[in-house]
Amino acid sequence: MEHIFIVSIVIALILTVTGTLIFIIASTFQTDEQEYVLNKQRTDILHEKLSKALDMCGYDLRLNEPYGRFMIDVMIPKYKVAIILHRHPQTLAKKSDKKEEKLSTLLRRRGWKVVEVKEREVMKHVHQAVLKVQREIFKQPSGS
Known part of the structure; x- marks a missing residue:
């Protein structure tokens, strides 16, 4: 028992x-x-806020555009500008950091201008993020 x-x-x-x-x-x-x-959801909000601001400036945008095995957050094809959004450091994984770095290098080698924008720039000062993009668009190529 x-x-x-x-x-x-x-x-x-x-x-x-x-x-x-x-x-x-x-x-x-x-x-x-x-x-x-x-x-x-956070990424969608960032994309929407930045894209609305750039759209108001008259830029033709594409969001989440595939580029080979990568994804470009926001691109302005007419000016060959790719915008990479850096999320809040607490939500970033080292793996995505390396992936973004590879994408930036690849794009620059292929003649694209790459603008890296931090989440807080978009959320608090979207106009400064737009100015950052515009400076890159109108920057003269080196050697000119």
């Missing part, structure tokens, strides 16, 4: 631990998904 009691306690403990682990794993996946949704 005592043996059955011990076995039932062991089984209960195993089920409790297993249930707890499943809950922790499920919570982790849910958090990652929620974080992805929040980052996507």
Whole structure:
């Protein structure tokens, strides 16, 4: 009888631990998904705010434009200007930093002007972000 009691306690403990682990794993996946949704919403807000400001200046824009295996946040094809939005440092992964660096290098090699704009510039001072883009558009090529 005592043996059955011990076995039932062991089984209960195993089920409790297993249930707890499943809950922790499920919570982790849910958090990652929620974080992805929040980052996507934040990125959409940045794109919308910057694109509206540039559109008011008369620029023809493309958002989230594929470029090879990369994605350009905002581009102005007429002037060969690519705008890369840097998210808040707390939401940036080192992997995305390296990816953005590779994209910048690739674009510059192919004759594009690359403007890197920080999230806070767009959110707090969108006019300064627009001026940054305009300076790059009208900058004379070196050697002219």
